[in-house]
Amino acid sequence: MSHTDFRVIINGGGPVGLLAAHLLTAAKIKYVILEKSSTVAAEGGACIFLQGSTLRVIEQLGFLEQLIALSTPMEFKEDRMIGGKTCRRTEVGSLWMNNHGYPCLYLPRKALVGFLRDSLQNHGETIRLNSNISDIKTGANGVRVFLNDGSVENGSIVLGCDGTYSHTLRTAQKLAQENGLQTQGLSTTRHIQTLYGYAPYPGRGEIGTLYEARSSPLGAQSCANAETVIFVLARRLPKARIERKHYTEEEKQEFVDAWRDKPIFADVTFGEIWKKSQWSILTDQETGFSDLWYHDRIVMAGDSVTSMESFAGMGFNIGAMHVVSLINGLEELIDREGSSPPTSSLTNVFETYRAQVEKPSRNAIDLTTKAVDGTTWPSWLSYMIDQYVFPLVGVRNIMHQVFSKDIIRYGQLVKFLPKEGTKTGAVAWHFDP
Numbered sequence: 434m435s436h437t438d439f440r441v442i443i444n445g446g447g448p449v450g451l452l453a454a455h456l457l458t459a460a461k462i463k464y465v466i467l468e469k470s471s472t473v474a475a476e477g478g479a480c481i482f483l484q485g486s487t488l489r490v491i492e493q494l495g496f497l498e499q500l501i502a503l504s505t506p507m508e509f510k511e512d513r514m515i516g517g518k519t520c521r522r523t524e525v526g527s528l529w530m531n532n533h534g535y536p537c538l539y540l541p542r543k544a545l546v547g548f549l550r551d552s553l554q555n556h557g558e559t560i561r562l563n564s565n566i567s568d569i570k571t572g573a574n575g576v577r578v579f580l581n582d583g584s585v586e587n588g589s590i591v592l593g594c595d596g597t598y599s600h601t602l603r604t605a606q607k608l609a610q611e612n613g614l615q616t617q618g619l620s621t622t623r624h625i626q627t628l629y630g631y632a633p634y635p636g637r638g639e640i641g642t643l644y645e646a647r648s649s650p651l652g653a654q655s656c657a658n659a660e661t662v663i664f665v666l667a668r669r670l671p672k673a674r675i676e677r678k679h680y681t682e683e684e685k686q687e688f689v690d691a692w693r694d695k696p697i698f699a700d701v702t703f704g705e706i707w708k709k710s711q712w713s714i715l716t717d718q719e720t721g722f723s724d725l726w727y728h729d730r731i732v733m734a735g736d737s738v739t740s741m742e743s744f745a746g747m748g749f750n751i752g753a754m755h756v757v758s759l760i761n762g763l764e765e766l767i768d769r770e771g772s773s774p775p776t777s778s779l780t781n782v783f784e785t786y787r788a789q790v791e792k793p794s795r796n797a798i799d800l801t802t803k804a805v806d807g808t809t810w811p812s813w814l815s816y817m818i819d820q821y822v823f824p825l826v827g828v829r830n831i832m833h834q835v836f837s838k839d840i841i842r843y844g845q846l847v848k849f850l851p852k853e854g855t856k857t858g859a860v861a862w863h864f865d866p
């Protein structure tokens with residue numbers, strides 16, 4: 434069935450917005466993506482690890498083989514002290530395969546976003562670049578989105594996928610407050626500053642291994658494919674802060690100097706990598722959970738409602754769960770009620786979506802905080818846990834519990850696409866065991 438009159442205005446062409454576009458295409462629901470930048474696949478970004486919950490969706494969409502060809506499977510995790518001494522090396526490749534039937538893959542953000550864009554039908558027509566919204570008006574039958582260039586997009590709903598500083602969320606908040614609702618939106622806290630970026634593969638260090646360096650207050654993660662090494666270097670802030678900070682070039686240099694002589698990728702020092710660095714940014718990472726996920730005909734997904742630091746590699750994987758759950762609900766609704774459902778029916782869909790993804794989203798935020806603590810040791814307790822409890826319990830056992838059972842198994846199946854051929858492992862999928 435073609436849901437011809439329903440139209441989704443996706444604000445933000447990041448990975449979550451692009452995945453939403455794929456799902457809407459598969460559901461035969463019309464959409465347009467409004468992206469404020471001049472490209473969706475900008476230079477820069479870190480490495481994105483994709484878990485089985487996301488890969489199953491990609492398999493249902495029919496793109497898994499192409500994505501595998503662009504990616505590297507994570508086989509090992511090697512935890513080191515900041516000076517270089519190895520604390521433990523864990524084989525993790527078979528854990529993901531056994532638990533979920535899929536590997537854990539990683540690839541540069543630019544490659545992921547470029548892939549999601551290029552594999553999207555008619556992306557030249559459905560992605561509007563340089564499109565900044567100035568306002569959103571909602572009515573009983575639809576939405577009007579006003580752009581800074583004076584043009585207007587009409588649709589049935591707005592889906593905000595515009596990241597941590599979401600304009601869509603702020604607009605929904607404003608409308609909610611006008612209707613007497615108290616909301617904070619996404620309140621975020623910053624515990625670490627991070628320099629992330631990439632450089633050419635240095636010729637040493639294993640491809641397929643995630644290297645993690647730990648100390649207090651510095652911690653790092655890095656991994657590589659045959660061309661590129663990608664690094665995330667963190668320094669714990671003396672005190673968590675609420676407000677956003679932009680760093681100067683001098684502050685960046687000072688941060689680089691603190692890391693220069695430290696091995697971060699096997700025995701390769703950051704200084705060696707930094708000399709050839711092709712792109713990098715120093716920024717604080719945020720964590721937070723929005724108290725508002727939708728209002729009227731505006732609904733948000735991905736980093737605009739759940740923001741987490743990068744150390745557990747879950748942000749996009751969680752955003753993927755969001756849009757599958759949401760679009761499953763929309764597809765079912767339109768099938769049942771036709772392509773002009775009332776706002777009350779949409780509200781039910783939005784509420785079900787939030788309820789379905791809340792638990793894994795909160796678990797992922799929680800896990801991320803622990804992962805940051807495990808590498809940048811804010812206290813003696815976190816040092817003891819990292820150095821003595823982890824080896825005792827076993828990294829694989831911990832990953833089995835906190836990644837597989839608490840988060841990945843909540844991955845959503847696309848209900849309107851065939852399930853045949855998708856895989857399952859020892860940890861049953863929660864929504865279709």
Ligand SMILES: Cc1cc2nc3c(=O)[nH]c(=O)nc-3n(C[C@H](O)[C@H](O)[C@H](O)COP(=O)(O)OP(=O)(O)OC[C@H]3O[C@@H](n4cnc5c(N)ncnc54)[C@H](O)[C@@H]3O)c2cc1C
Nearest residue numbers: 445447449469479481482596735736743746747748749750
């Ligand atoms: C160092 C680092 C490493 C990470 N590693 C992983 C990982 O391994 N695995 C993982 O799952 N996640 C990882 N993440 C998190 C992941 O990158 C995010 O969760 C993901 O990018 C969120 O996608 P999004 O589409 O919601 O938002 P974003 O990626 O922020 O994209 C938002 C898009 O909206 C556009 N936009 C913003 N404002 C507007 C506006 N007003 N109008 C129109 N467009 C707008 C932006 O230009 C952008 O294109 C990592 C993050 C970092 C920083």
